[in-house]
Amino acid sequence: MTATDFLNLLISSLLLAGTYAAMAVGMTVIYGVMKIVNLAHAGFLMLGAYFVYELHERAGIHPLVGVVLAFPAFFAAGVLVHWALGRGVPVSDQPTLASLLLMFGLWLVLQNVGYLVWGTDDRSILTPMTFATIRFGEITIPKIGLVVFASAVVSLAALEFVLHKTWFGRAIRALIQNRYACRIVGIPVQQTARLTFGLGIAFAGAAGGLLALLYPFSPDFGRPFLLRSFVIIVLGGLESFSGVFVGSLILALVETFSILVVPSSYQPAISFSLLVVALIVLPGGVAGLVARKRSRRAG
Amino acid sequence: MSGNAPPAGVGARSLRALPPLFLLGVFAALPLFHPGANSVKLLFMTFVWIAASVGWNILGGFAGQVSFGFAVFYGLGAYTTAVGINSGLSPYLTYPLGAAVAAVASLFIGLPTFRLRGPYFAIATIGVSEAVRVVMSNIDFTGGASGYRIDEHGPFRQAEHYYTALALAALAVVVSMAVRWSRFGMGLRAIRDDQDAAADSGVNPYTSKLAAHAVAAALTGAAGGVFARYAAFIDPEGVFGFQRSVGILLMPVIGGVNTIWGPVIGGGVYGLVEEELVARFPQIHLLLYGVLVMLIILFEPGGVMGLLERARRLVERGSDA
Numbered sequence: 223m224t225a226t227d228f229l230n231l232l233i234s235s236l237l238l239a240g241t242y243a244a245m246a247v248g249m250t251v252i253y254g255v256m257k258i259v260n261l262a263h264a265g266f267l268m269l270g271a272y273f274v275y276e277l278h279e280r281a282g283i284h285p286l287v288g289v290v291l292a293f294p295a296f297f298a299a300g301v302l303v304h305w306a307l308g309r310g311v312p313v314s315d316q317p318t319l320a321s322l323l324l325m326f327g328l329w330l331v332l333q334n335v336g337y338l339v340w341g342t343d344d345r346s347i348l349t350p351m352t353f354a355t356i357r358f359g360e361i362t363i364p365k366i367g368l369v370v371f372a373s374a375v376v377s378l379a380a381l382e383f384v385l386h387k388t389w390f391g392r393a394i395r396a397l398i399q400n401r402y403a404c405r406i407v408g409i410p411v412q413q414t415a416r417l418t419f420g421l422g423i424a425f426a427g428a429a430g431g432l433l434a435l436l437y438p439f440s441p442d443f444g445r446p447f448l449l450r451s452f453v454i455i456v457l458g459g460l461e462s463f464s465g466v467f468v469g470s471l472i473l474a475l476v477e478t479f480s481i482l483v484v485p486s487s488y489q490p491a492i493s494f495s496l497l498v499v500a501l502i503v504l505p506g507g508v509a510g511l512v513a514r515k516r517s518r519r520a521g
Numbered sequence: 522m523s524g525n526a527p528p529a530g531v532g533a534r535s536l537r538a539l540p541p542l543f544l545l546g547v548f549a550a551l552p553l554f555h556p557g558a559n560s561v562k563l564l565f566m567t568f569v570w571i572a573a574s575v576g577w578n579i580l581g582g583f584a585g586q587v588s589f590g591f592a593v594f595y596g597l598g599a600y601t602t603a604v605g606i607n608s609g610l611s612p613y614l615t616y617p618l619g620a621a622v623a624a625v626a627s628l629f630i631g632l633p634t635f636r637l638r639g640p641y642f643a644i645a646t647i648g649v650s651e652a653v654r655v656v657m658s659n660i661d662f663t664g665g666a667s668g669y670r671i672d673e674h675g676p677f678r679q680a681e682h683y684y685t686a687l688a689l690a691a692l693a694v695v696v697s698m699a700v701r702w703s704r705f706g707m708g709l710r711a712i713r714d715d716q717d718a719a720a721d722s723g724v725n726p727y728t729s730k731l732a733a734h735a736v737a738a739a740l741t742g743a744a745g746g747v748f749a750r751y752a753a754f755i756d757p758e759g760v761f762g763f764q765r766s767v768g769i770l771l772m773p774v775i776g777g778v779n780t781i782w783g784p785v786i787g788g789g790v791y792g793l794v795e796e797e798l799v800a801r802f803p804q805i806h807l808l809l810y811g812v813l814v815m816l817i818i819l820f821e822p823g824g825v826m827g828l829l830e831r832a833r834r835l836v837e838r839g840s841d842a
Contacts, residue, residue, distance in 0.1 A: 261647075308819075310819045316640075319587055322587050323814055328811070338805070449651065488659060491655040495652065
């Protein structure tokens with residue numbers, strides 16, 4: 223492998239990591255606050271892809287504008303779903319059998335509504351950017367990858383701002399740390415949980431739209447990305463935002479560079495193998511190491 | 522839950538065992554009345570599903586560990602049986618072999634994931650069937666993605682298949698009962714309710730979960746084997762596919778998790794409805810199941826068994842008044 227190949231792979235994995243982070247962060251925020259493993263994440267990723275696709279095809283709206291529109295649309299959808307499921311999605315200390323199965327049922331519903339509406343054919347969003355590349359000497363960067371990466375980074379920066387500079391964001395971070403203490407200081411737990419659910423779904427929808435710019439999609443679009451999101455948040459320690467970035471980077475690097483050694487037909491098995499390795503070597507993820515130190519100090 | 526009924530006297534208990542035994546007798550005598558080949562096939566598949574469903578419940582219901590990857594065991598059992606028959610083994614030897622292979626595979630999934638608290642196990646199982654399916658699709662020895670044919674010599678006897686599946690379903694229920702009322706089963710229930718308290722009272726959550734996983738996997742593997750011999754042709758998408766895992770999970774949830782008869786009812790409903798639904802509405806059937814799961818969790822987590830319990834209570838209240 224030449225240095226150029228290496229650089230090309232490195233750049234494409236960095237670009238991929240940004241998109242992955244936007245994809246997984248919605249799941250982290252919901253898990254962190256409510257301890258719900260949102261299996262329906264896959265369904266919302268898929269819906270996000272079709273949302274952007276339909277806006278592009280029917281109304282001629284630019285896909286990137288579509289991704290921006292996906293945020294409010296899916297936020298509203300998330301809040302609505304949380305309201306409709308009511309006591310089925312409680313804020314709890316650890317994931318319950320019921321919430322796991324409930325989100326699983328929701329995923330089945332979303333996925334198969336997708337099949338009813340759009341059929342089984344693969345679709346893709348094609349824009350003039352799709353096949354354009356930018357060249358720096360020997361290094362070629364796909365333009366679409368760069369644009370998607372930039373959008374993901376902007377949305378993540380906005381999220382960081384919300385989390386650290388607004389009361390809603392502080393409430394989210396407080397809930398992740400200690401639910402009981404939150405009640406004592408007067409944080410409206412249920413209301414924050416509802417908005418958090420909306421936030422998580424908003425990111426799922428928008429990330430689905432971004433992914434649809436990179437890959438063809440069908441109603442089963444979400445499943446491989448659901449597993450990738452899991453790998454990322456497990457690597458990141460389930461409820462840590464910085465962990466998401468580290469996890470995304472690790473997964474993107476492993477996926478991209480494994481092309482060199484693993485036959486492409488085995489690619490779908492890679493994220494799972496990484497998950498198992500992560501569970502054995504790094505239980506609790508990258509952030510778990512920090513947390514373990516912290517709890518030792520507290521104990 | 523309904524399973525926590527006060528210990529009944531010997532008479533009451535043997536009375537309660539009558540309906541299932543009666544049903545077993547009816548099914549055992551059924552082939553004597555020459556039902557159509559299609560009905561026999563439908564019942565055969567239903568028994569296979571019941572065995573897998575009861576298996577899932579031992580881990581998912583009794584121990585409370587939800588798995589989305591039981592297709593792995595079903596598929597491994599199917600392939601082990603297929604390869605075994607093709608290399609000249611007696612089919613009845615290949616079923617336990619398939620069960621053993623599935624049980625060993627369950628350890629590989631359980632060893633890293635059960636060590637950790639939290640949703641790790643459930644998460645990992647979503648990926649595991651996908652990973653195994655990918656590997657099986659690439660193994661030339663079993664024909665890869667294009668599938669594997671079983672060449673069994675001798676005539677095709679549907680009744681033999683039927684009785685095998687019936688026996689397996691009955692065995693699964695017996696195993697499920699044995700686990701439920703054993704010290705081991707009590708330990709599983711304790712883990713489900715409160716893992717810390719269980720550990721404090723001398724139950725090892727790690728090894729108990731592993732053992733429950735292995736028993737569940739063995740039953741599911743045997744079910745896969747029985748199916749494979751009947752089908753005479755299996756492919757990775759069919760036996761390892763995510764749909765298979767979804768199906769195995771849905772049955773006990775519909776019937777009622779953490780009970781003896783819930784998974785049996787769920788398997789029966791699923792088995793009888795599935796064939797019709799899939800043929801007519803290939804997409805809608807999963808949509809319906811999704812809605813059903815959501816309704817069950819929101820309104821009656823006990824599934825069909827929970828509904829029956831409610832009905833029984835209503836009747837009792839009515840007779841009191």
